[in-house]
Amino acid sequence: MKIVVLGAGALGAYFGARWQEAGHEVINLVREGRAEQIEKHGIHLHSEMGDYTVPEPITATSPEQIEDPDLVFLAVKGYHLHGTLDWLKQLTQKGAKVYPVLNGMEHISILQKELGEENVMGGLSYIIATLDEKGHVVHTSQFHDLVFGPLHPSQQQICEELALACNQANLNANLSPNILEDMWKKYMFISAFSGITTAVNLPIGEVRSHPQTFRIAERILEEMKELANAYKVNLTDEHVANGFERLRSFDHEMTSSMHQDRRKGLPLEVEHLHGGALRLGSEVNLTMPYTETIFGMIKPFEAYQK
Ligand SMILES: NC(=O)C1=CN([C@@H]2O[C@H](COP(=O)(O)OP(=O)(O)OC[C@H]3O[C@@H](n4cnc5c(N)ncnc54)[C@H](OP(=O)(O)O)[C@@H]3O)[C@@H](O)[C@H]2O)C=CC1
Ligand SMILES: CC(C)(CO)C(=O)C(=O)O
Numbered sequence: 001m002k003i004v005v006l007g008a009g010a011l012g013a014y015f016g017a018r019w020q021e022a023g024h025e026v027i028n029l030v031r032e033g034r035a036e037q038i039e040k041h042g043i044h045l046h047s048e049m050g051d052y053t054v055p056e057p058i059t060a061t062s063p064e065q066i067e068d069p070d071l072v073f074l075a076v077k078g079y080h081l082h083g084t085l086d087w088l089k090q091l092t093q094k095g096a097k098v099y100p101v102l103n104g105m106e107h108i109s110i111l112q113k114e115l116g117e118e119n120v121m122g123g124l125s126y127i128i129a130t131l132d133e134k135g136h137v138v139h140t141s142q143f144h145d146l147v148f149g150p151l152h153p154s155q156q157q158i159c160e161e162l163a164l165a166c167n168q169a170n171l172n173a174n175l176s177p178n179i180l181e182d183m184w185k186k187y188m189f190i191s192a193f194s195g196i197t198t199a200v201n202l203p204i205g206e207v208r209s210h211p212q213t214f215r216i217a218e219r220i221l222e223e224m225k226e227l228a229n230a231y232k233v234n235l236t237d238e239h240v241a242n243g244f245e246r247l248r249s250f251d252h253e254m255t256s257s258m259h260q261d262r263r264k265g266l267p268l269e270v271e272h273l274h275g276g277a278l279r280l281g282s283e284v285n286l287t288m289p290y291t292e293t294i295f296g297m298i299k300p301f302e303a304y305q306k
Contacts, residue, residue, distance in 0.1 A: 001165045004029050004072045004091060006084055008059075010129040010257075011101060012075030013043050014137045015146065015171060017054050022169035027066055028059045029087065035059050037135040046132075047139035050170060063087045069096040071162060074111075078272025081107050085114050092119040097158045099148055101125045103190045103257075103269065105183060106276035108151070121155050122179030123148040124186045130260055145172040147186075149179030184233045188224035189243045191273055192217040194256035195294040198270070198301070201262060205252025218244050219290040227277060230284040262301055270298040 001024050005016040008028035020026040028038065043054040060066050072091050076084055081102070088098060092115050099121045100107055111120045128141035146166060150156050159175050166173030176182050196207050196217040208214050221240045228235040258268055274295035281288045 001025070001161060002027070002068060002070045003165075004060075004063075004066060004069045004096065006072050006074050006087060006091075007076035007080070008034060008038070008043075009075060009077075010131050010137055011125060011127060012073060013131075013135075014045060014047070014127065014129050014139055014144065015073060015075075015101075015125070017043055017045050017052055017137070018144070018169045018171045019165060020054055020057075021052055022165065024165055024169075026058065027069070028057060029063065029066065029072075029091075030059050030061060032061065034135065035061050041134040041136065044134075044136040045139060046136060047144075048142055049139065049144055052170075063090040063094070066091065066094070069094055071158060072096045072098045074098055074100040074102070076102070077267070078102055078104055078107060078269040078276075079267060081110060081272075088115055092116070097121055097155055099123045099162070101146070102272070103186065103194075104272045104276050105187050105280070106272060108183075112151075118152045118154045120151060121148055121159065122151045122176075122183055124183050126186075128254075128257065130257070130264075143172070144170075145174070147174045147176050147179065147182050149176035149182070151179065181233055181235070184224075184228040184231075184235055185239055185243075187273075187277070188221055188228065188235060188239065189246065190256065191224050191277055191291065192220040192243065193247060194258035194269075195220050195274060195291070195298070197256045197259040198262050198268065199294050199297040201259070203253045203255040203259070204247060204250045205254070208248065214247075216290055216294070217247055220294065223281075223286075223288040223291050224277065227281055227284075227286055227288065230286050231280065258298075262298075268298060268302045270295060270302050274298065 005012040016026045043057045045052045126145040129139045163175040225235040
């Protein structure tokens with residue numbers, strides 16, 4: 001497959017490298033700064049699932065340099081989504097489908113409106129990865145999972161081709177028959193996990209040691225379930241219980257990517273995640289007091305620089 005990685009940061013560079021390792025053609029479509037960094041230091045994975053150096057990383061700095069792309073793996077932060085739309089339009093006009101892997105939900109309707117429903121697949125990822133000072137990927141979890149599926153009947157074939165490509169690679173992949181529900185499950189979970197860890201600036205183990213604090217995470221799961229239900233996605237109390245159980249099962253030091261970003265003094269995706277949930281809630285007259293409080297607590301750090 002010919003895969004364009006748009007957003008060759010922690011997650012994009014990681015999965016791009018895994019596909020390339022399996023023999024697929026991967027083009028990292030990057031801005032100037034990242035192009036220079038890749039030129040200087042290459043793409044390297046420090047990974048619990050096996051280190052890997054991409055022998056000859058391919059970069060492009062404009063879609064005009066790319067012919068016949070099959071797929072765009074879109075792995076930018078929510079606050080960079082709008083900056084990718086022109087390039088995405090050019091790539092979809094060249095025949096590519098877009099697999100967005102961003103946390104959250106708001107980006108889906110934006111992409112569908114801008115690119116056409118037939119061009120936007122559903123997707124998400126479970127991984128814990130970040131970039132070091134050389135722009136190398138540091139992958140610190142035992143999981144490196146991709147979940148994807150069609151949001152439009154015309155996408156079944158590309159999803160099956162991607163599943164085959166993933167089967168050949170050092171990663172876990174799941175072609176989901178109900179990707180919308182899976183995305184909402186992740187959105188529910190990440191709103192609680194990233195919300196509580198980022199707001200109190202502590203890893204999940206510390207949060208768990210204070211039941212009053214941990215309870216807030218459970219309340220956010222419940223609010224997100226109500227929100228999904230308001231959008232006719234059937235999340236249940238069992239999904240809430242599973243999400244809460246997952247938070248219980250994480251290692252003491254485990255934390256969310258948003259909290260890692262707060263620690264590094266990087267911008268935060270809180271507007272896309274919690275802000276997006278509140279906007280969706282207000283459209284269906286759903287009040288979400290815990291989500292609103294967490295949103296307000298994180299907001300001052302959104303553009304915080306060390
Ligand atoms: N990291 C993780 O463990 C996980 C992340 N996610 C989600 O995945 C998404 C990506 O996260 P992550 O990989 O951590 O983010 P990173 O910040 O590491 O990477 C994002 C990359 O996008 C690039 N980018 C931004 N705008 C553009 C543009 N217009 N054109 C080309 N490249 C662009 C940035 O490059 P530049 O240097 O030019 O700014 C950067 O390299 C987020 O939504 C996150 O929530 C989900 C699960 C886990
Ligand atoms: C829940 C987790 C760690 C797993 O991928 C994640 O998505 C994040 O922190 O952004």
